[in-house]
Amino acid sequence: MIEFDAAAKSYAGQRVLGPLTLSIPQGGLCVLVGPSGCGKSTTLKMINALIVPDAGTVSTDGTPVQSRSPEELRRGIGYVIQSGGLFPHWRVRDNIATVPRLLRWEEARIAARVNELAQIVAIDGALLDRFPHQLSGGQQQRIGVARALAADPGIILMDEPFGALDPVTRASLQTELARLHRETGKTIVFVTHDMDEALALGTMIVVMQKGEIAQSGTPAEILAQPRNDFVRDFVGGDDAALKLLEFRTIENVVRHGVRISGDAIPVSTTLRSAFARMMAEGRTALPVEDESGLYLGIIHIDSLLAASKASCGA
């Protein structure tokens, strides 16, 4: 649990952030999203005291951030930045071992942990003895994530970690991160300026604008009920309706008992994929089957439109 209580920051008399009040639940993946200069990175860096608020407090698990020494605090919080920020003069192995070494773990325990992390982030063990510059951008970023996980912190902060990667690598790392989050149950705070990345990853999204929170909520809430024009534009205007289709499956809109021919789609298909499939095949209805391949019924374009209209709250 991370809590901001009226936290604010000014530079040279100019208010750049807040006062900001926000609560990030334990085990959530909270994405701070907004245009550059909106204060999302500043917000993130207040959690590990890289930036100290002028007013208000930030606390993790009920303890104010400022009550501990900054080094001790940071060693208990994972931190990943764009392009990894790996130490170029250390081998990958030593990079991953950074925080355990700062915490004076025994070398045998560190070695075991490094090998374990290589498996967790799906990095070939042979890469551990290389230097960062011998790795691809995607591999470097995986090492950056492994390094943040090394001492098993409860919280991980990620500052535009995938910003410098090509779209394919980026998408695969997003999938990996979502899996890691599910498997480890860590609280992750993730900063990005890319709304699609935010929608793909977040269990909670905080849209920021000019140092303040424009809206926070689940991805579906943000898409369905944007609070103002800024949020509406940022989530893609009318495209938001299309994006929203991603968050629901066809399960509740199947018409049972009707039978048509053609390749059936599984009932776990999202509304968006079903829609795309109709367009590709030029049909207004598709047959649907359950997980075991049993015929269920059909999905018709009218039900799709009704469902999307309902979820948009219009």
Added chain:
Amino acid sequence: MSAASFSDTPSGFLLAARDRVALILALAALAASLLGAFISIAPNRLADGRPLSLWHLGLAPTGIVFAFIVLLFVSSFSIDERRRAGTLFASGAGLLISILLIAGSAADAHLDPQEPARRIALGSAFWTLLAVGLLACFQALQRMTMGLGVALALALLIIVVVILGSGKLDSLSLAREFHAQQATFAIELIRHVGLVALSAMLAMLCAVPLILAAVYCPKSRAPIFTTLNLLQTIPSIALFGLLIVPLSLVATHVPLARAIGIGGIGATPAVIALVLYGLLPLVRSADAGLRNVPAGVRESARGMGMTPREIFRQVDLPLALPALVSGLRVVTVQSIGLATVAALIGAGGLGTFVFQGIGEYALDLVLVGALPTILLAVMADALFQIVLAILRSRP
């Protein structure tokens, strides 16, 4: 245009060379050995000599030197990278060894018991061939792997030292000047190295606070660099001279200072001047090295909970180390040269022979001071290059 079409004309043939440096060296060696004096024979230490070209010394010496020049020429056209480096080194080393032996035996042959004051000096052809040989060797060594390069360089050094120590060159006037100064040579050499080592160490100590101030306190950058740049523009002789007055005053008024040897002349002003000249290269390179540490690396070090001290020792310092060492390299090589001038204010060192030689109009005596100075500088430079290569091989 392809290399083949270049070969159609004579000048085009030269342009087709793979290694233009080796080609130019070969042409320079050829011109020098045809046009310049290899040795010159003078009736005494001060008189002008009678020049003797390489071909005056006989067919065998001429043939040997020309064979190595041809080898150098051929190496410049060799297509295979490794074979080219090998041939280049062989021709350079062969040239060096053969001209030393030829000069020695020619001097032996022209000694005359009737004329004990007769001087046999080395001429322009010898010096040019020496330079060509050294450059060819350096050029070749840089293209080899470090292990092989160091091994070959050491082997060549040992051969040259053996030749110098064998007495084969003792009839040359340079050797005779050296033998006349032998008693003081070792002392001055040690003084010279001592001056350089002491001032380099003191410069490093003095540079530390300046580096820290320049890097971590932005306001102090401009004044520090302005002052150091200004210091660098003072001519060395002027700086040595300027230090005499204040240091003499210190010596007169502080008995303790006089007791430990501080005075207007001698080693103290020399060391102070060398330290002052050493500060700019050290501070500038360290500043560049530390400022080049990527901001992201430093930020992630902070974000993972390193203390400022840990960031400096584990991140900043190792990443800036190659720059620090290359700064030290500049300072060392520069001080070896500048320390020669320090002989003027009584600091001793190899410059003693240079100024004594100038005073007596004895060029060979100047060389007794100048050649070891050059050798010291080259060796120091090579040593630092090796250290830097090792540092850079692990990123």
